[in-house]
Structures are given as structure tokens and as C-alpha cells.
Amino acid sequence: MYDVVIAGAGPVGLFLASELALADCSVVVLEREEDPHPPWKAFPLGLRGLNAASAETFSRRGLLQPLLKAAGIDAAAVGADPDASHAPAPRSLGHFAGITLDAADIDPDALAHRLPGPAMDGFMTSLEAVGDVLAERATALGVSIVRGAPVTAVTQDEQSVTVTAGGREYPARWLVGCDGGRSAVRTLAGFAFVGTEPLFTGYVAEVAFDDPEQLPLGFHLTRTGMYLRTPLEGHLGMMDFDGGAFDRTRQLTREHLQEVLRRVSGTEVTLKEVRLASSFTDRAMQATAYRHGRVLLAGDAAHIHSPLGGQGLNLGIGDAMNLGWKLAATARGDAPEDLLDTYTAERHPVGAAVLDWSRAQVATMRPGPNAPALQHLVRDLMATSDGTTHVYRRSSGLFHRYDLGSEQPLVGRTAPDFRLTDGTGxxxxxxxxxxxxxxxxxxxxxxxxxxxxxxxxxxxxxxxxxxxxxxxxxxxxxxxxxxxxxxxxxxxxxxxxxxxxxxxx
Structure with a gap:
């Protein structure tokens, strides 16, 4: 019998597996897909942003440098001089509802209790790079990864849970569903999943344009939606406010993508070729609790929302970091009473806040006769020091605070990177x-x-x-x-x- 079965070998499942194995738990990860390197995980479709909190998390497990190397990023681009006396201001920011923010507008006095460390900024990477680093780490710690094993049944009693996957049964003390937004574990274990229905269908694709000069680079809000062209060759993103009508069950053709692109861009641009494409919506849903008996949820299995602001992967990594040591202590039988209950108590409010952050961006971007006025107002607010600082505090992940029952200003927050005089951080x-x-x-x-x-x-x-x-x-x-x-x-x-x-x- 395993201590823990994890469904899903994405970044969240692999990070959690490593946390459990680090604490001497026996772990098996069951992944429905056979190929660990599908094309949608590589650049450009697999492009993802890790925020400063996720960079810090990887650093605190010795994984930041391997990940930066895999992503081809210089460590100096995300870290600070360890001999500096104060934390540097953030060097770059993302966007809110397509509105680009200027890091120079941040009020440094509002970023209290920060110290220089190896992870001061977020960075762009790919799902492939993150997955490879975490898979290597998990395997080195003794985790078994079984691919081509979709979960088809879950049964549990007061002492154990049995997972059927790939025609085989896996008995364990605990099961964690990290198997994505369409989680089989969530459905089979009977979790309630509630929220709001979508307003748009989003698309990300790798294409070849016949006339790319019609579409300038950057993030463009239009009267009918949004389109994005990045410097990555052929990388295209779109949002079509159709009520989420075009979901993943329908085939993505060149003709359909071209029709949507012409509508949202207001041009007659032509797509010569579509190499890869995927669709998504802004459906925002969350499990009402992250634990049901001996089954828990983390990552997209626990919460889904639009990718605006790049919070999904970061939210899942935070779940795994919070859950890992608590579940390990519980599985070993040496956890304080009710320790595992603090997982839902601490992480559910964070997930709910991210869902609302996503909804606010969708509402700002939604086309309509009043949309330009709203977008103009939000743009003006975001351009202020208070506005930019607020967005950074919400999106960096460094300023969440769990309610641990103390009035001390640092209790419940991520610890600054204190460094001793001997250089130990x-x-x-x-x-x-x-x-x-x-x-x-x-x-x-x-x-x-x-x-x-x-x-x-x-x-x-x-x-x-x-x-x-x-x-x-x-x-x-x-x-x-x-x-x-x-x-x-x-x-x-x-x-x-x-x-x-x-x-x-």
C-alpha cells in the first residue's frame, strides 16, 4: 500500500510528489497521457509565467537554478545581490486586463518585510521545462510515475482509498487529484464544484500568416474581443466573447480560427497554416472543499479560471507547497490534530481571490457600448502608484497572508529571505x-x-x-x-x- 497516490503528472502533481517523498512517504503518480512531451507543453503554446512567489518556492527546494537553466534564463535576471541591504524593486510586471503596467510606478514603501534573495522576480518558462525539472526531482526521490494510466474508479473507507487506473488497482492511505480542470478524481470522489459560466472562448495557436503586417505585436483590446501577437514566431492568442460556445470538444480548423481572428481584429488577415491550436474559456469554478474523506484536490482539479494574468500554474504550485508537508505528517501518523484541515482553510480563500481577480479582468475586457469608458477608467487607475502597487501585490503571490490567529505583521506571510552573516540564506x-x-x-x-x-x-x-x-x-x-x-x-x-x-x- 502506498502512502499517497497522486493523479496527474503535471507540475502540481510532480511538485507535490517530491514534497511527500522528501518526507519519506511512498508515492505513485498516475498520468493519463503516455507522452511526457506533447507539443502543447513546449514553446510557444506551453509558454507560462511563474510569479515571484513561485520562483521563491522553487528556490526553497533547491530547484530554482535547474529550472532557470532549463528555461535558458540567467539567474541574475530574477535574483538580487546577496550582499545588498535592501530588496530591489520589481524589474518587470505583467498586465491587468491587457493593460501593461510600469514597474517604476510601484511604491517600495508598500512592500514591507522583503529582503534580497535568489528569487525576487517572476519569469517566463514552459510547461515542458517545469515538468522535466520536477519529473527528474521526483524520480530521484523515489517516486514512481506511471503514464498511460487514466483514473477510472475511486473507492474509499475510513482507513484507505483504492484507485483504479490503467486496468490496475492502487491502494493507498490518501489520494490527491492533481489531474486538471476536467478532473476525474474530483468527479469520482463527489466533490461539489461551483462558480460562474464563461463569457468568452479563448484560443492559443501556432500559425503562419500570409500578411502578418496587419497584426502588430502586443496585446490589443478591440470592440469585439482581443488578440495577442508575441515576438515568438507565429504565436497567436485570441478572445472571442461568444459565451464560451466553442469548447474543446469541437475541432479547431484553420477556417474557424481565421474567421475568429478577422472578427476580433477587424482586419482581413489570412492564416496560411495552423500548426497547433487549443481553446479555453473563462469558466471560473472552485471545489467547495479541498478534502473529502481520504481524497484531496490541488491545482486545476480544485479551481479553474481564465489564464488572464497567468495565475493558474502559480496557484497550483502554492497548493502543493502548502499541502505537501501537512499530508506527509498525516500519512506518517505524526501530525498534530486537524493539521490537514488547515489546507482547505488556508488555500481555499486564496483560490477564491484568484478567481475573482480573473473575473474582474474579464469584466473589464468585455466588449460593449460602455466598455471603452470602463477600460479608460481602469487604465487611469492602474497608472497610479497605488494602482500599480496593488496589482503587483495581488499578482506576485508574495503578499498573501494566512489567518494564523496572530496580530504580528509577519505571521501568516511568506518569510523574507533572511541571510546570516556566514552567508547562509x-x-x-x-x-x-x-x-x-x-x-x-x-x-x-x-x-x-x-x-x-x-x-x-x-x-x-x-x-x-x-x-x-x-x-x-x-x-x-x-x-x-x-x-x-x-x-x-x-x-x-x-x-x-x-x-x-x-x-x-
């Missing part, structure tokens, strides 16, 4: 998947309090280059601050209760 300390207790004053009382928890939490005394006003911090395995000690306060007050909440001795 927080990302280095988190790579084995354990919690970290940073003690900037090397206080004996904290060392004594941490001793009984040494199997779950690494005690690290040492002076930091910048303590941001803190004397000590307890950081969970997912990089979230669980407790802080401040100078002048009673040493270690509340630490024991916090350790007991998240870990076992």
Missing part, C-alpha cells in the same frame, strides 16, 4: 522540508525549547545581516512564518504553543 535552510527556528540572539531558552522538536524543526542560531526588527522566527516547512519573537518581549513567549500546533515531538 533561508532558502538554504528550508531545502530538506523541515521547519526552521531562526534565533538571532542565540538565546539559551529558545535552544532548550526547540530541543524536543529537533526531528521536525531545525534550530538555527546566528546573527542576520538584517533582522527587520525581529529577535527570532519560527518558519513552517512551506516558508510561512508561524511565530515571531521581538526584542524586549519575554523570551520565547508563545513558542511552545505554536510548535505544538504545527509539529509533533
Amino acid at each position: 533561508l532558502s538554504d535552510l528550508l531545502q530538506d522540508g523541515r521547519g526552521v527556528l531562526l534565533d538571532f540572539g542565540a538565546q539559551r531558552s529558545l535552544s532548550e525549547q526547540a530541543a524536543p522538536w529537533k526531528e521536525r524543526v531545525v534550530y538555527v542560531p546566528g546573527r542576520p545581516r538584517n533582522d527587520l526588527g525581529f529577535a527570532a522566527l519560527l518558519i513552517r516547512p512551506d516558508g510561512i512564518v508561524a511565530w515571531t519573537g521581538v526584542p524586549g518581549a519575554r523570551t520565547g513567549e508563545g513558542l511552545q504553543d505554536c510548535l505544538a500546533r504545527w509539529f509533533t515531538k
Whole structure:
């Protein structure tokens, strides 16, 4: 019997598998597709953006450098000088509803509690590059990946769950559905999936134009929709506000794509060839809970929305990072009571906020007689320092805050990349998947309090280059601050209760 079966060998499933294996759980990943390198995962259709929070997550597991190498990106493009005293301002931003933002408009004073680190910015990569890096990592940790094994049945009782896939049964203690927006696990396990129906059909394609000069590069809102041409040869994106009428069950022909392109662009452009094409909608749905008995959901299996703003992959990676250590402790039988329930409690509100962020962009882009006035207003607001800063805080992923019941400003947020005077950074300390207790004053009382928890939490005394006003911090395995000690306060007050909440001795 496996500790955990994961359905889906996409980035979310593979990242979660690695997290579980890092904690000595036995894991098998079942993937319905046989080919790990389908053409839609490579450039240009597989183009994806990782935000700053996802870059930080990869860094904290030692995966950032391999991923940058796979994507052909210089590490200096996303990191900061480790000897710098303050975090640099973001170097680039994405867009909101097709409205490009200028990083120079960000108010740095609104980005509190950030320190220089190896992952300060997001970057563009491909699903293929992410998948290859994560598959190599999972395999090295002993994860079994079975391809050509679609899930067809799920049964569970109070002690176990059995998954039927590819004509074989896989018994396990837990099952996690990471099998995408049309999740078989979600359906078979009976999760409620609710939300809003689509307003548009979107298309992404690799094409050859007969007259590309009719379509300038960039993101273009029109009176009938949107089209996007990137510098990647033949890369085309479109949005047609047809109520999501053209779904994935219908064949994408050159004639249909050309008709849509002419309508949304207002040109007579001709497509000579369509090499690859895919469609999607802005249907925004979310599971009402992420756990049903011994079955859990993560990534697109738990929530779907339009790809506007590039939040889907990032949201799923965040799910996997949050769930991995909690499920591992539960599967091992040494988790505090109700630890696994915090997965839904913490991640469901984040997913709901991303769905609303996506809906807001669709509403802004939707054609109509009043659309130009609304878009003009939103463009003006986005051009202000407050507007740009707000969009960055929402889209970077660095400023989510889980409600952990504390008024301390850093508790519940991702920890800054504290760096000790010997050069050791927080990302280095988190790579084995354990919690970290940073003690900037090397206080004996904290060392004594941490001793009984040494199997779950690494005690690290040492002076930091910048303590941001803190004397000590307890950081969970997912990089979230669980407790802080401040100078002048009673040493270690509340630490024991916090350790007991998240870990076992």
C-alpha cells in the first residue's frame, strides 16, 4: 500500500510528489497521457509565467537554478545581490486586463518585510521545462510515475482509498487529484464544484500568416474581443466573447480560427497554416472543499479560471507547497490534530481571490457600448502608484497572508529571505522540508525549547545581516512564518504553543 497516490503528472502533481517523498512517504503518480512531451507543453503554446512567489518556492527546494537553466534564463535576471541591504524593486510586471503596467510606478514603501534573495522576480518558462525539472526531482526521490494510466474508479473507507487506473488497482492511505480542470478524481470522489459560466472562448495557436503586417505585436483590446501577437514566431492568442460556445470538444480548423481572428481584429488577415491550436474559456469554478474523506484536490482539479494574468500554474504550485508537508505528517501518523484541515482553510480563500481577480479582468475586457469608458477608467487607475502597487501585490503571490490567529505583521506571510552573516540564506535552510527556528540572539531558552522538536524543526542560531526588527522566527516547512519573537518581549513567549500546533515531538 502506498502512502499517497497522486493523479496527474503535471507540475502540481510532480511538485507535490517530491514534497511527500522528501518526507519519506511512498508515492505513485498516475498520468493519463503516455507522452511526457506533447507539443502543447513546449514553446510557444506551453509558454507560462511563474510569479515571484513561485520562483521563491522553487528556490526553497533547491530547484530554482535547474529550472532557470532549463528555461535558458540567467539567474541574475530574477535574483538580487546577496550582499545588498535592501530588496530591489520589481524589474518587470505583467498586465491587468491587457493593460501593461510600469514597474517604476510601484511604491517600495508598500512592500514591507522583503529582503534580497535568489528569487525576487517572476519569469517566463514552459510547461515542458517545469515538468522535466520536477519529473527528474521526483524520480530521484523515489517516486514512481506511471503514464498511460487514466483514473477510472475511486473507492474509499475510513482507513484507505483504492484507485483504479490503467486496468490496475492502487491502494493507498490518501489520494490527491492533481489531474486538471476536467478532473476525474474530483468527479469520482463527489466533490461539489461551483462558480460562474464563461463569457468568452479563448484560443492559443501556432500559425503562419500570409500578411502578418496587419497584426502588430502586443496585446490589443478591440470592440469585439482581443488578440495577442508575441515576438515568438507565429504565436497567436485570441478572445472571442461568444459565451464560451466553442469548447474543446469541437475541432479547431484553420477556417474557424481565421474567421475568429478577422472578427476580433477587424482586419482581413489570412492564416496560411495552423500548426497547433487549443481553446479555453473563462469558466471560473472552485471545489467547495479541498478534502473529502481520504481524497484531496490541488491545482486545476480544485479551481479553474481564465489564464488572464497567468495565475493558474502559480496557484497550483502554492497548493502543493502548502499541502505537501501537512499530508506527509498525516500519512506518517505524526501530525498534530486537524493539521490537514488547515489546507482547505488556508488555500481555499486564496483560490477564491484568484478567481475573482480573473473575473474582474474579464469584466473589464468585455466588449460593449460602455466598455471603452470602463477600460479608460481602469487604465487611469492602474497608472497610479497605488494602482500599480496593488496589482503587483495581488499578482506576485508574495503578499498573501494566512489567518494564523496572530496580530504580528509577519505571521501568516511568506518569510523574507533572511541571510546570516556566514552567508547562509533561508532558502538554504528550508531545502530538506523541515521547519526552521531562526534565533538571532542565540538565546539559551529558545535552544532548550526547540530541543524536543529537533526531528521536525531545525534550530538555527546566528546573527542576520538584517533582522527587520525581529529577535527570532519560527518558519513552517512551506516558508510561512508561524511565530515571531521581538526584542524586549519575554523570551520565547508563545513558542511552545505554536510548535505544538504545527509539529509533533
